[in-house]
Amino acid sequence: MALVGNLRDFGLSEFLYLVDRGYKTGKLTLTTKGDQAELYFQNGKLVYATRYGQDERIGELLVRMGRITQEQLHQALRIQHTQEQNKPLGQILVGRQMVTQEEIYKCVRLQIEEITYALFGWSEGDFRFQPEAAPPDESITIPLSIENIIMEGTRRIDEWARIKDKIPSLDVVVRFTDQPNEKAKGVNLTPDEWRVFARINGVQSIRQIAQQTGLGEFEVARIIYGFLSAGLVVLTKQVPPSPDSRNGRSAAPSNLPGGSARGGAGASINGSRINNNGQAQGGLRPIGVPAGGNEAARPTKSLIRRLIDAIARR
Amino acid sequence: MQTVKMVITGAVAAGKTEFIKAISEIDVISTERKATDETSLIKKETTVAMDFGRIAIAEDLVLHLFGTPGQKRFDFMWEILSEGMLGLIVLVDSTRPDTFRETARIIEFFTAYRKTPYVIACNKQDLENAWTPQDIRYSLRVPDLVKVIPCTAKDKEQVKKVLLELLYTILEDAEDD
Numbered sequence: 431m432a433l434v435g436n437l438r439d440f441g442l443s444e445f446l447y448l449v450d451r452g453y454k455t456g457k458l459t460l461t462t463k464g465d466q467a468e469l470y471f472q473n474g475k476l477v478y479a480t481r482y483g484q485d486e487r488i489g490e491l492l493v494r495m496g497r498i499t500q501e502q503l504h505q506a507l508r509i510q511h512t513q514e515q516n517k518p519l520g521q522i523l524v525g526r527q528m529v530t531q532e533e534i535y536k537c538v539r540l541q542i543e544e545i546t547y548a549l550f551g552w553s554e555g556d557f558r559f560q561p562e563a564a565p566p567d568e569s570i571t572i573p574l575s576i577e578n579i580i581m582e583g584t585r586r587i588d589e590w591a592r593i594k595d596k597i598p599s600l601d602v603v604v605r606f607t608d609q610p611n612e613k614a615k616g617v618n619l620t621p622d623e624w625r626v627f628a629r630i631n632g633v634q635s636i637r638q639i640a641q642q643t644g645l646g647e648f649e650v651a652r653i654i655y656g657f658l659s660a661g662l663v664v665l666t667k668q669v670p671p672s673p674d675s676r677n678g679r680s681a682a683p684s685n686l687p688g689g690s691a692r693g694g695a696g697a698s699i700n701g702s703r704i705n706n707n708g709q710a711q712g713g714l715r716p717i718g719v720p721a722g723g724n725e726a727a728r729p730t731k732s733l734i735r736r737l738i739d740a741i742a743r744r
Numbered sequence: 745m746q747t748v749k750m751v752i753t754g755a756v757a758a759g760k761t762e763f764i765k766a767i768s769e770i771d772v773i774s775t776e777r778k779a780t781d782e783t784s785l786i787k788k789e790t791t792v793a794m795d796f797g798r799i800a801i802a803e804d805l806v807l808h809l810f811g812t813p814g815q816k817r818f819d820f821m822w823e824i825l826s827e828g829m830l831g832l833i834v835l836v837d838s839t840r841p842d843t844f845r846e847t848a849r850i851i852e853f854f855t856a857y858r859k860t861p862y863v864i865a866c867n868k869q870d871l872e873n874a875w876t877p878q879d880i881r882y883s884l885r886v887p888d889l890v891k892v893i894p895c896t897a898k899d900k901e902q903v904k905k906v907l908l909e910l911l912y913t914i915l916e917d918a919e920d921d
Contacts, residue, residue: 740802741911
């Protein structure tokens with residue numbers, strides 16, 4: 431059964447995460463105004479990508495990337511048409527030592543990556559995932575790690591509005607996931623990403639990490655957005671804002687358009703305001719902190735068993 | 745008379761009213777009125793306050809089921825409804841991935857500050873374009889320990905199963921007598 435939706439509601443990084451965790455095989459077709467792209471997956475890996483107007487054959491790709499000359503391409507095509515009709519062009523080029531197998535893979539890999547990274551810029555567009563659909567017969571497929579694709583794709587996001595979807599405030603604490611995907615060990619991080627990564631401890635907020643690394647709030651939020659998208663970290667609670675932010679700094683970078691800046695004393699959780707003791711003022715209190723400040727009592731086992739028996743009998 | 749409370753939450757049109765209707769022994773008290781905002785595009789009638797159902801467990805024990813309003817502008821109700829709740833059922837419309845992000849936000853809201861026992865019920869599994877519970881689990885990024893259960897909110901037996909799964913979850917952490 432096809433999975434369908436719109437990138438506006440379910441972004442590319444979210445879908446890639448789903449493909450990765452579900453070890454999915456199939457074709458993801460993305461369609462937006464006058465443009466279309468197809469990504470192919472095998473067992474949770476991205477293996478092939480095409481985009482409308484950029485569907486270069488391997489020969490043209492190698493010429494464009496300077497690996498072979500136009501003359502060499504014509505020569506190989508002549509051989510394919512006359513002498514070795516059933517042989518893929520790539521094999522002919524390798525056999526004639528015009529290019530190495532490794533260079534071919536490198537070019538194809540680059541093409542798959544570039545097509546996919548560009549799609550992260552699509553904030554709108556329909557998607558349709560057809561399970562089990564395979565790439566065209568003649569295509570060269572290369573299994574690529576989804577986590578790295580997500581990380582690189584999110585490096586290219588430069589809009590606070592997109593980041594805000596996942597990071598509503600800079601006062602949230604980041605921690606590593608309890609069960610990180612085994613493959614996450616292979617994720618490549620830039621030096622700045624490592625600086626942020628090393629400071630994630632389940633205690634400090636994004637704002638505090640930004641202060642410690644000196645990287646700037648937007649940059650740190652963007653990096654953490656990448657970690658979140660790749661399933662490396664989760665956001666936990668919201669801490670009371672630091673003295674700096676209590677002195678009028680906003681909950682989101684104030685210099686960025688669309689930031690969720692609220693300013694003033696106290697952080698905000700879904701519209702509620704939390705004072706420096708972690709208690710809500712005015713509207714909302716955090717769930718689990720009743721008006722009296724006491725946690726609700728835990729139910730007893732006998733009470734729950736009575737409920738189970740009664741419902742099971744209904 | 746002891747009353748215990750469960751909260752049924754989820755995004756707009758996830759099937760909360762239907763879920764409570766399927767199991768409640770009283771006519772569901774639902775303050776529905778004609779929707780005037782964007783939710784009218786999704787369903788003609790939408791919940792603007794809450795749904796309330798009841799199951800008498802014994803003469804001295806009643807289970808109340810509260811459905812939260814789906815729209816963001818009624819977020820303030822979530823806190824009120826969740827006070828003293830036994831557990832939470834998060835309903836997801838399995839055919840609408842555009843609501844998954846909102847569903848994740850709701851889960852985050854209810855679970856961020858304490859250990860709230862909850863299960864995810866993937867509604868509308870009878871429809872052809874329904875996402876599988878496993879795909880929904882990945883999409884919502886819920887921990888492996890959280891049960892993600894397929895269901896059809898119109899079906900009483902399936903609603904019962906969801907309630908029982910939540911109760912088994914609560915039982916694990918309940919106090920010994």
